[in-house]
Amino acid sequence: MTIAGSIFLVAVGAILYFATNLHLAHVSIDTVGLILMIAGLAGLVLGFVQQGIWSRRVRRDVTVEDRRDPRQPPY
Numbered sequence: 001m002t003i004a005g006s007i008f009l010v011a012v013g014a015i016l017y018f019a020t021n022l023h024l025a026h027v028s029i030d031t032v033g034l035i036l037m038i039a040g041l042a043g044l045v046l047g048f049v050q051q052g053i054w055s056r057r058v059r060r061d062v063t064v065e066d067r068r069d070p071r072q073p074p075y
Helices: 003-019 029-055
Strands: none
Touching: 003 029
16 A cells, blocks of 8 residues: 555545534444554554665665776877
8 A cells, every 4th residue: 555545545534524414324434444444554654664674775886996096098
């Protein structure tokens, strides 16, 4: 889950939990909103952890050494 997807889940969950006044048979909209917010927060934390792991990878730079004698003229 991406970070943007997690933020979207948190936003939809908050709307369902705090801003709606719907009553459906056998479904609690408040509970659905709370579950979406928790899932979004978990995805957000895991997204940041994954981003941190990927950014800590070792970057190997290739360097080319010039082994010619500086006193010699170029080719």
